[in-house]
Amino acid sequence: MHKAGVSRIDFYSVRLDHPYKLYHFIAEKDGIEKLNYNGTITDCVKVKIHVKGISESFFRNILYFRKSDGLFVSSVSPAAIGKPEVKIKLLNYLP
Numbered sequence: 001m002h003k004a005g006v007s008r009i010d011f012y013s014v015r016l017d018h019p020y021k022l023y024h025f026i027a028e029k030d031g032i033e034k035l036n037y038n039g040t041i042t043d044c045v046k047v048k049i050h051v052k053g054i055s056e057s058f059f060r061n062i063l064y065f066r067k068s069d070g071l072f073v074s075s076v077s078p079a080a081i082g083k084p085e086v087k088i089k090l091l092n093y094l095p
Contacts, residue, residue: 010052024052027063035064035073037090043067044074 007029015021030046037044044064051059064074077086 025049026052030062032067033064037066037073042073045070 009027011025011027013023013025015023027047027049030048032043033046034041035044036042043066045067047063047065049061049063060078062076062078063072064076065071066073071090073090075086075088
């Protein structure tokens, strides 16, 4: 997304455990942040993802991609109502 020069994309996903319901997602760039990746402070593109038509208090996700090459670095799912915050982090990458 960041290499293509667009700031927003729309995409769809099917939830197989929810009678094959189709969800419309929106991913939007939300600036550049510095993150510690593999012991190095790295510029990362912040991308917010949410489901169209559903309050972000129920579902949202924040993804971070290394600015230089688009490598996934981290994901944070802020706590929704009644749910814990979930963090995923790439610890190392071997090309």
